[in-house]
Structure formats: C-alpha cells, structure tokens
Amino acid sequence: MSDFPHILDRMLSKFERRAPLVASDREALRELPFRLRTFEPHQYIVREGDRLTECCLLVDGYAIRQKTTAQGARQILGLHIPGDFVDLGASLLRQADHNIQALTRCEGAVIAADAIDAVHQAHPRVAKAMWVDTLIDAAIFREWILNIGRRPAKARVAHVICEFAKRLELAGLANENGYEFPMTQEQLGDATGLSPVHVNRTLKILSAEGLIERNRRMIQIPDWQQLRKIADFSEMYLHLDQMAA
C-alpha cells in the first residue's frame, strides 16, 4: 500500500501497459524480494552457458544482449533500458544461450526466479503481463532480423536510433533536447551487422542530411518523420498500445 516512489515502479508501469492489473497484483510485484547490484560497463550480467536461477531487472543504466561466432565476431541482439527485465524467462530455460552485458554502468534489482514463479502462481494477471512482455521482446528480435538482413546501412543505423528513441520516450527517459545514446560506433556496428568504420561514415551522412544531430553521446532528431521514413521504421512491432483482452 506504500505510496512513496518505489525502485521497482518503472517495471510496474511497464507491466501496466501490458495487461490490466489489480491492486493486489501491484502489491505482489512491489513486494518481490530483491537485492541491488551495480554492474560496471562491459561487465557480464549473464554469460552464455550460465545456469539461471535469478532474474535481473534493470533499474538504471543500459544493457545489451550479445552473442559471438566461433570466429569471434560479435553481434548485439537487443538493447535494454531501465524498467526492462533482462532475463525473465530465466527460470524456465536450463541455461543462457547468449550473454547479457552492461553497456553503461548500471544498477540491477536481482530477484530469485522462484519468487517470480510464486507470483505467477498466485497472480495470473501478472503472469499474463510477463508473457506479453516476452512476446514483445520476440517481436523486436524479428524486426532486427529484417533490419540486418534486408536494409541498407543507412536505414539500418537509422532504425536502431528510431527504436531506441521510441522506447526511451515511452519509458519517460527522453527529453526534448534529444537523448543519451550510450553506444560507441563499434557497438552500433555490432548491433547492425556493420563494421565500425562504415557506421562512422553512415552517421556522417545522416548528420549531413540533417536527419540527426550528434554531440558526443547525445543525439537529437530534428525531423522525426523524415528519419522514420529513411529508417523504414514502423512502431507497430513494439506493440505500444498492447493491452491483453
């Protein structure tokens, strides 16, 4: 029943957008036992092959999912922002099939998988909201496959900028001056399947065409409609208005 802002509130408000919850659901989520843990940039939150018994909820900072080929080429599979559960399915899969890594210094609330399981049992609406959450994650993966497989470099880069902007905005983390884009060009390359130098050239083109404005790690989007068009970005895959029937 506590009214003061709670460290898990961002997660709560995200789930509220996924499925209708009632007071007792909210309460159960707020009462989940957790311990806070800080991760330094590049630190692994989960490593491929790990046995998973805990989930990590990103409270602050940014993280990526990542996987490498035997030859050592790295591919970033997705981005996570505060409020995201970074391995919700953890409890159900025997071992992690990819790495999760801190992008910036970040703060995570570590929750025992069993505790989450218990909430599932007692609160079917919460289970549904989490289920929807992972369905949306999967939809994002699909869009990334399309992005990397079939779009030219300019659109690819623009697309991840658009997605990131939209998700931040939705989470209330973007301001009108643009937003912090925490990736290096090398990482952006790993996210788009491009080389770092080609990312550099592509960003320059986007800047030159007035589609983005860069200033260190800040990024601004002067003309959203235009960028969106170049990126072939349609937010439908984010299922923003999602609310289970």
Place this chain on the structure above:
Amino acid sequence: MSDFPHILDRMLSKFERRAPLVASDREALRELPFRLRTFEPHQYIVREGDRLTECCLLVDGYAIRQKTTAQGARQILGLHIPGDFVDLGASLLRQADHNIQALTRCEGAVIAADAIDAVHQAHPRVAKAMWVDTLIDAAIFREWILNIGRRPAKARVAHVICEFAKRLELAGLANENGYEFPMTQEQLGDATGLSPVHVNRTLKILSAEGLIERNRRMIQIPDWQQLRKIADFSEMYLHLDQMAA
C-alpha cells in the same frame, strides 16, 4: 483417455519435452476443439496487421514467418515444421506484426485463442510448457540475428540447413536418406539475407566440398560434424534437453 493416435499428438509430444505434464494436462490438450484447414503453397496463414483470435497448429507441411521492408525486400524470420504452434501468442497481442505463410501445401488445426486461454487457467503446467515454447522461439530468433549479421554466406546457408535438419530429426521427420528441404533457392536467400544467385553459388560450393548432397528438393548430409563446423552450429540455442524445473 483415448489411445488411438491423435492429430494433435505431435504437438503434445513437443510440449512434453518442454515441461512435465500430468494425465489431465494431456487430456485437456487433446480435447482442445479445433477445425482442420488446408493452406496452399504461398497462401497466407496470418497477415501482418491481422487481428488475432485463433492459433494455428501445423499438423502437416511447412510454413515460414516473413516480413518485408517498405522497398519490398523480403526477409524470412523463421521456419515451422509439423507440431509447431505458429502463433501461440496470438491471443495476447492485439495484431500480428509479420506474416505467416505456407511454404508447402499444409494442414493446420485452427484453435480459438479463448480455448487456449482456458487451458492456461486450468492447467498451469501447460501454461508453463507454452511459455517455454515461446522462449525457445525467441532463442531461435536471436541465433538468426547472429547468423545473418555476422556469418559469411557459406556459414549462413549451412546454418539454416543444420537447424532445419536438427529440428526435423527431433520431431522424427528426417530419415537416414536425408530430408526434404522445401525451400527454393530464392527463399533460402530470403532466409539468409542473400541474393538467390549467391545462394546458388554457395550451395554449389557446399556440394563440391562434399558437405551436402542435393537431389531436387531432397538434401543429405554426408558428414554432419564437418557441416556443423562450417556452419558454426551449436544446438544449445534450441534447448533440446529443456525441461522446466
């Protein structure tokens, strides 16, 4: 309690591999009301933007998930074989964010989303098995991102051949003479992010090196270990031994 082979049995045996079920769970799944529907090659099973009220379980034949850019380039996002639920999350997402299309002529059992929802309520173990199923789907999407983003053409093509072989074998659909590979070279290109002619040349190389043997739409793998190595294929992401705790 029926003992005769049931049309939904393939799905059942797949779920058994996902989470432990008890007799009443199995019964509930077998008693799901469905109607059979035949889809011709290229026919859409689900179209991007569709409102979803039913799920389709593939009983026979092959299907793909697919999405296109505004410029019309197509990307195949995943393959489905008999026993796969093709849109299990349907009931929970407002609208489809991609297309599902019959690859060969195929037979689907169409089940009302509400009926599945009801089974969820009454059979938490089934809900868990389905949840695991979609988590594994997501793991496959992630591997595809890596495949398309970071592997050279030869490995890319080899990788989808490996995945397909492994999944067919697991479902008991491959025989020692190899298996039916139902995609045209153009479709294989759409699955790997390559052009059809480059797929053709790549397949020729794989053949020349003795890694695969082709004969019309049949394919054989004389040396699995070797192909697996070229493909950088590690079946971990398929979570074959998966069995929820």
Place this chain on the structure above:
DNA sequence: CGGGTCGTTGACTCTCATCAACCCTCGTGG
C-alpha cells in the same frame, strides 16, 4: 603530460548484388 579509448579519414580490396541470358523440368492444353 602521457596513455587509452573512441572517432575520423583515405586507399584499397573483396564479398555479394545485379543484370541478363539460357537451361531444365514439369504440367497443360491443343
């Protein structure tokens, strides 16, 4: 002041796309 990380730029290379032609196979219909 020095070292490290990241960004920038140019020169060169290579993988893969594109375009175009031709082939084969199979099903259809006259």
Place this chain on the structure above:
DNA sequence: CCACGAGGGTTGATGAGAGTCAACGACCCG
C-alpha cells in the same frame, strides 16, 4: 504427342556497398 509457358536453377560479366588496414586526431582521466 508435341508446343508452350512458368517456375526454378545455373552461369557469366560487371559493379556497388561494405570490409579491412592503417594512420591520425580528439578527448578524457589519472
């Protein structure tokens, strides 16, 4: 029984987009 057309596979020639290599510059932090 043959003509035809369509879909798919094969091949060569050419070119574009992106990768690689290498050097240098900018900035941050200790």
